[in-house]
Amino acid sequence: MHPDFQRLMTEAARLTRAGELRRATASIRAALGKGAAPAATPTAAEDDCVVIDVEARRVEPEPPIQKPASAPASVPGGQFIAGSHTDVNGAHEYKLFVPPVWRGQALPLVVMLHGCTQNPDDFAAGTGMNDAAREHGVFVLYPAQTQRANASRCWNWFKHNHQQRDRGEPALLAAMTRDVMARYGIDPQRVYVAGLSAGGAMAAILGDAYPDLFAAVGVHSGLPAGAATDLPSALAAMKSGASTPPKNTAVPTLVFHGDADATVHPTNGERAIDARAGGVTPESTRARSDNGREYTRRRYRAEDGRVVAEHWTIHGAGHAWSGGSARGSYTDARGPDATEEMLRFFREHTLPTAR
Known part of the structure; x- marks a missing residue:
C-alpha cells in the first residue's frame, strides 16, 4: 500500500x-x-x-478473533461469539449473535454485511442489530471481509467475478450462511440479508443470485445488482447512478437511502427498488422520525396486495445507517430506525415451504 x-x-x-x-x-x-x-x-x-464506500482513512490492523470450539447447546443469556467458515480458499471469520431465547428451536437468521473499513463489532454497535435481535429472537451473522481480499475491507460488489451464483464472494457468503444454518438449526424459510453501502450492494447481489436461500433483502445506501463490473463503472455508478437497467429480482426488497448521500448517489436506491417493483405505483407517505429527520416511505404492492418492496428516502441524511448509534461508524441517529424497520419487513416475508 x-x-x-x-x-x-x-x-x-x-x-x-x-x-x-x-x-x-x-x-x-x-x-x-x-x-x-x-x-x-x-x-x-x-x-x-469517500471513494469506493466510506471515508478514506488509515485501515487499522484486524484484531484477532477468538473462535469457539463448537456451537453451544443453549445460550441462556445470549452471546456474541466468533467463528469461522473454511472453504478451498481458507478460513473466513465471522461474528454471530445467538439470541437468549434459543434452546435448539428453529429461529430466523439475518446476515449483516458491513461497509468498507468496518468490521463485525463496529457494524453491530452502530446498527444496534443485536439489541433488536435479542428482543425479537433472531440470530445475526456478521461475515468479516479481510484486507487480503480488499485493502479497505470492502465487499467486492463491483468486480464481475463476485456477482454470480456459486462464484467469488457470493458463493462464500452463501456457504457461510448455510454452515451457520446447519449448526444452529435455523428456520430455512426465514433467512435474510442486509448491508450498508458496499455491504448493501453485495446484499442485492446475494438476493439476486440466491432467491432460494434469502427470503428478503435490505439495501442501505447501496447499489442494485449489476450496477458495475469494474472499478471505473463502479465510480461512475456511485457518482451519478447506475447506467445499466437493474436486474429484475423476485426477492422482496427494502431500501434505505439518504437524499443527501454524497458517496453513493441516491438514484441507486431507486434502481434497487425498480429491480423488484418497477412499473408498480407505490403508496407514498411523508413523516418525521422521533429523532428529527423527515422521510418519505413508499410501499409497493403485488396484485394480491402483498407489500413486495419499500423505499425509505431520508431527507437531509448522508451516507450513514439511519437511526444508528454513535457507538459505531457511519451512523445517523436522527433518522428513522432502519434496524427495526428491516426486522419488521423481514418478518412479513418467508420462503415457501416447497423449494
Missing part, C-alpha cells in the same frame, strides 16, 4: 466528482500500491470524501 494512502484516496474522490474517472482509478491503484500516482492538477480544498 502507498505511504500516502489517505491523500491519494482523497484525490481520487475529488477526481470522481469532477468526472475524471480514468485519473481517479489511477489514484486508487496508486493508493493500493498497484501503480503510479496520476500527475498533479490544480485542486479545490481537500476534504475527507
Whole structure:
C-alpha cells in the first residue's frame, strides 16, 4: 500500500466528482500500491470524501478473533461469539449473535454485511442489530471481509467475478450462511440479508443470485445488482447512478437511502427498488422520525396486495445507517430506525415451504 494512502484516496474522490474517472482509478491503484500516482492538477480544498464506500482513512490492523470450539447447546443469556467458515480458499471469520431465547428451536437468521473499513463489532454497535435481535429472537451473522481480499475491507460488489451464483464472494457468503444454518438449526424459510453501502450492494447481489436461500433483502445506501463490473463503472455508478437497467429480482426488497448521500448517489436506491417493483405505483407517505429527520416511505404492492418492496428516502441524511448509534461508524441517529424497520419487513416475508 502507498505511504500516502489517505491523500491519494482523497484525490481520487475529488477526481470522481469532477468526472475524471480514468485519473481517479489511477489514484486508487496508486493508493493500493498497484501503480503510479496520476500527475498533479490544480485542486479545490481537500476534504475527507469517500471513494469506493466510506471515508478514506488509515485501515487499522484486524484484531484477532477468538473462535469457539463448537456451537453451544443453549445460550441462556445470549452471546456474541466468533467463528469461522473454511472453504478451498481458507478460513473466513465471522461474528454471530445467538439470541437468549434459543434452546435448539428453529429461529430466523439475518446476515449483516458491513461497509468498507468496518468490521463485525463496529457494524453491530452502530446498527444496534443485536439489541433488536435479542428482543425479537433472531440470530445475526456478521461475515468479516479481510484486507487480503480488499485493502479497505470492502465487499467486492463491483468486480464481475463476485456477482454470480456459486462464484467469488457470493458463493462464500452463501456457504457461510448455510454452515451457520446447519449448526444452529435455523428456520430455512426465514433467512435474510442486509448491508450498508458496499455491504448493501453485495446484499442485492446475494438476493439476486440466491432467491432460494434469502427470503428478503435490505439495501442501505447501496447499489442494485449489476450496477458495475469494474472499478471505473463502479465510480461512475456511485457518482451519478447506475447506467445499466437493474436486474429484475423476485426477492422482496427494502431500501434505505439518504437524499443527501454524497458517496453513493441516491438514484441507486431507486434502481434497487425498480429491480423488484418497477412499473408498480407505490403508496407514498411523508413523516418525521422521533429523532428529527423527515422521510418519505413508499410501499409497493403485488396484485394480491402483498407489500413486495419499500423505499425509505431520508431527507437531509448522508451516507450513514439511519437511526444508528454513535457507538459505531457511519451512523445517523436522527433518522428513522432502519434496524427495526428491516426486522419488521423481514418478518412479513418467508420462503415457501416447497423449494
